[in-house]
Amino acid sequence: MTPSSDHQHADAVLTEIVRNGVLAVTEEMKTNLMRTAYNMIIYEALDFTVGLFTAEGETISIGIGLPSFIRGMSNTIKAKLEHYSRPENGTIGPDDILVTNDAYITGSHLNHFTFSQPIFFEGKLTAWACCMAHWPDVGGALGGVTSDIYSEGIQIPVMKYQDAGRINDDLVRIIKSNVRLPDRAMGDLRAQIVAVNTGHRRFSEILRRYGREPVLAAIARIMDHSEAAARARTRSIPDGVYEAESFMDDDGLDIGNRVPIKVRVIKRGDEMTVDLSEVSPQVRGFFNSGPSTGYSCAQVAYKCLTSPTDYPINEGSFRPLKVIVPEGTVVSASKPAAMRKWMTFPMTVVDTIFKALADAIPDRTIAAHHADLVIALFHGVSPKDGRFFIGFVGPSGGGWGAKQNEDGMSGVVCSNDGDTHNSPCEQLEAKYPILIERHALRVDSGGAGRQRGGLGTETIVRARAPMSVDVQSDRMHCPPWGLQGGHAGLANEVFVVARGKDPESEVPRKVRNERLMPGDRLFLRAGGGGGFGPPHERDPQKVANDVRQGYVTRQSAREKYRVALNEDGSVDVQGTEALRREGLAAERA
Amino acid sequence: MNASNGGRGAGLRAIALMAAWRRAVSAHTALSTGMACACGSPFDGVSGEALEQDLVFYVYDKYRGVPVLHPLFEQAGCLDGSACDLATLLRAVASAPEGLAEVHGLLDDLEKAISGFGRL
Numbered sequence: 250m251t252p253s254s255d256h257q258h259a260d261a262v263l264t265e266i267v268r269n270g271v272l273a274v275t276e277e278m279k280t281n282l283m284r285t286a287y288n289m290i291i292y293e294a295l296d297f298t299v300g301l302f303t304a305e306g307e308t309i310s311i312g313i314g315l316p317s318f319i320r321g322m323s324n325t326i327k328a329k330l331e332h333y334s335r336p337e338n339g340t341i342g343p344d345d346i347l348v349t350n351d352a353y354i355t356g357s358h359l360n361h362f363t364f365s366q367p368i369f370f371e372g373k374l375t376a377w378a379c380c381m382a383h384w385p386d387v388g389g390a391l392g393g394v395t396s397d398i399y400s401e402g403i404q405i406p407v408m409k410y411q412d413a414g415r416i417n418d419d420l421v422r423i424i425k426s427n428v429r430l431p432d433r434a435m436g437d438l439r440a441q442i443v444a445v446n447t448g449h450r451r452f453s454e455i456l457r458r459y460g461r462e463p464v465l466a467a468i469a470r471i472m473d474h475s476e477a478a479a480r481a482r483t484r485s486i487p488d489g490v491y492e493a494e495s496f497m498d499d500d501g502l503d504i505g506n507r508v509p510i511k512v513r514v515i516k517r518g519d520e521m522t523v524d525l526s527e528v529s530p531q532v533r534g535f536f537n538s539g540p541s542t543g544y545s546c547a548q549v550a551y552k553c554l555t556s557p558t559d560y561p562i563n564e565g566s567f568r569p570l571k572v573i574v575p576e577g578t579v580v581s582a583s584k585p586a587a588m589r590k591w592m593t594f595p596m597t598v599v600d601t602i603f604k605a606l607a608d609a610i611p612d613r614t615i616a617a618h619h620a621d622l623v624i625a626l627f628h629g630v631s632p633k634d635g636r637f638f639i640g641f642v643g644p645s646g647g648g649w650g651a652k653q654n655e656d657g658m659s660g661v662v663c664s665n666d667g668d669t670h671n672s673p674c675e676q677l678e679a680k681y682p683i684l685i686e687r688h689a690l691r692v693d694s695g696g697a698g699r700q701r702g703g704l705g706t707e708t709i710v711r712a713r714a715p716m717s718v719d720v721q722s723d724r725m726h727c728p729p730w731g732l733q734g735g736h737a738g739l740a741n742e743v744f745v746v747a748r749g750k751d752p753e754s755e756v757p758r759k760v761r762n763e764r765l766m767p768g769d770r771l772f773l774r775a776g777g778g779g780g781f782g783p784p785h786e787r788d789p790q791k792v793a794n795d796v797r798q799g800y801v802t803r804q805s806a807r808e809k810y811r812v813a814l815n816e817d818g819s820v821d822v823q824g825t826e827a828l829r830r831e832g833l834a835a836e837r838a
Numbered sequence: 839m840n841a842s843n844g845g846r847g848a849g850l851r852a853i854a855l856m857a858a859w860r861r862a863v864s865a866h867t868a869l870s871t872g873m874a875c876a877c878g879s880p881f882d883g884v885s886g887e888a889l890e891q892d893l894v895f896y897v898y899d900k901y902r903g904v905p906v907l908h909p910l911f912e913q914a915g916c917l918d919g920s921a922c923d924l925a926t927l928l929r930a931v932a933s934a935p936e937g938l939a940e941v942h943g944l945l946d947d948l949e950k951a952i953s954g955f956g957r958l
Contacts, residue, residue: 390885628889630896635947636954637892715895717888762888764895 259466267467271301272561274451275312282444287436288385294669297382299444302326304374309468310561315667317595320545321355322379325363328354332407343369344414349407356541358588359387359402366445370456378448380441384434388427394501395535397585403427472565480519480569482555486610490515493605495597498723500534510597514605523547524573528580537582538591543574546595550602554613592665593723596620607732616650616779617729619705620663621722621741623775629716631682640681642710644671647775648695648703648738657703657778682714693802697809698735698780699787705775712765720760735780742774785811785829789820848941849932855948856928862955890924893951897944904940
């Protein structure tokens with residue numbers, strides 16, 4: 250199949266100008282949002298997405314903060330268009346700004362307020378500027394695991410924040426009445442309006458300068474290019490039906506009740522279908538996400554597999570992809586499923602799609618990663634100044650999976666979290682009554698393989714005053730798997746050890762608001778990445794280097810990699826050959 | 839009685855502090871501390887109840903060795919390893935004999951912690 254549009258004759262120079270122009274617009278939207286937002290979760294943690302969309306809601310360019318947001322805004326604009334297509338709901342006009350935080354439309358949780366501004370040019374709806382950003386508080390219950398959407402905060406259906414230039418004061422008052430810190434919420438709201446105004450202004454400038462039809466033709470051509478590139482890469486994947494399965498620990502309420510994640514990928518010609526029908530039904534706890542996130546999982550994986558460096562991220566890249574996500578799964582939940590921790594499970598869905606395709610395209614897939622924030626929240630009253638403190642340790646860097654041609658990255662935050670920063674130990678110790686006893690790579694945590702999985706980290710936090718701690722980590726019982734004979738990495742581990750007790754006797758678990766006394770310790774261990782290829786095929790010199798660096802123990806070098814080392818750490822060549830011969834013979838036997 | 843209590847009795851101060859705590863915790867989410875966790879609700883694990891426990895544990899830990907306050911903690915059920923709530927403790931404080939400097943010291947600490955709550 251070839252690109253179907255009739256925009257092959259769009260001017261090539263203008264196409265490149267528009268390609269870079271829309272990238273610049275979304276970058277400026279992003280910058281202005283970050284500079285004006287009130288909350289650090291937006292301007293430091295980059296918990297937002299901005300973008301430009303066609304009149305129909307197809308993605309032209311998104312300036313992405315977190316990968317899982319790849320789909321939410323497009324679907325939100327389409328939902329808004331659908332709403333206003335019904336005469337009884339009115340129409341969309343040039344000076345309108347639409348809003349919603351409907352979790353089942355955005356796919357995530359109520360914290361994601363999404364503002365969309367239509368861009369009219371010469372009287373016609375030509376495009377949309379859109380901004381989705383995380384408000385730290387949207388009301389709802391504090392503490393505990395929620396089990397329905399109503400306890401998670403205010404719900405704003407699709408409606409107008411601004412109607413023909415006039416702000417909907419009733420809506421603003423309703424929002425202010427339903428959040429705990431209205432000044433902050435309004436600060437972030439205004440920042441989002443700044444972002445969509447920026448998109449509106451800059452894209453209008455492009456339209457004025459080059460004309461509506463030429464610009465739209467150039468956008469269509471960019472999408473066709475992206476589609477062609479994605480189809481070509483898809484075509485190179487062998488046809489077939491590929492399946493894989495993994496699981497999550499539990500849903501936060503039914504502790505220990507595993508949640509299956511099963512995916513099927515069907516590849517035919519230059520098209521791919523990702524079928525998520527057999528992903529677990531939605532759960533009772535707050536780990537659900539909406540259908541947009543099911544689509545996001547498939548799109549993130551597909552983009553990585555076919556056109557990871559093709560910019561801007563646009564709809565054309567996804568035309569060869571079909572996604573089957575029936576309503577009611579844990580990544581396509583329906584009302585009133587709880588959604589507050591929507592982001593945890595999708596990371597594992599993405600890794601499972603890679604796993605399914607590992608045999609078909611080993612050169613393009615990646616073994617599994619730790620797939621969790623591994624972040625601890627702690628709070629108490631400091632004996633130093635008698636004041637409350639609330640702080641975080643994490644997110645913890647874990648190991649990423651190895652690829653066919655390289656080791657996995659060590660100590661990197663999980664895939665959902667993009668470029669999120671953690672907090673320096675020194676800053677944490679200065680601000681809070683804690684001592685970071687250890688922050689180090691976990692030896693032997695990377696799955697053994699021809700290419701080794703990345704190493705996770707271990708952080709040991711000692712309480713210096715009474716305090717409470719809460720950690721809702723997952724993937725402690727489904728370790729990051731290896732591919733093509735590579736071993737699994739060590740799983741995430743979280744536990745509390747009372748003063749004087751032995752950490753090795755503790756069982757990893759979710760920690761729900763537990764009390765720490767001075768001297769008690771919290772262990773946060775982020776898992777390592779899975780390995781790629783059989784460990785005995787790893788270059789012995791690399792294994793020796795891993796031992797020298799403290800990444801791998803001598804024991805693992807011998808038992809997993811079958812590498813014998815001399816006293817000085819150099820490779821014992823004959824000993825290694827013998828070990829590997831013995832190993833192969835044992836395998837054959 | 840010291841300057842910080844404005845000349846009010848311990849009972850009145852205790853009642854005022856309870857009201858101040860209720861106001862503070864109803865507005866609380868500690869949002870200004872900000873981030874750390876992209877996209878999650880970083881404060882999912884925090885409840886007003888949990889923070890109240892922090893407050894009670896703090897004063898208990900600091901004053902449990904003070905003999906004249908021990909009966910108050912005992913009356914409120916605040917013993918080692920057991921949970922008691924702020925209202926019960928303040929009720930016990932309100933019924934304590936007037937003029938105990940240690941009681942006002944405890945109230946001073948509660949006041950300081952609660953007044954700083956909004957700046958988290």
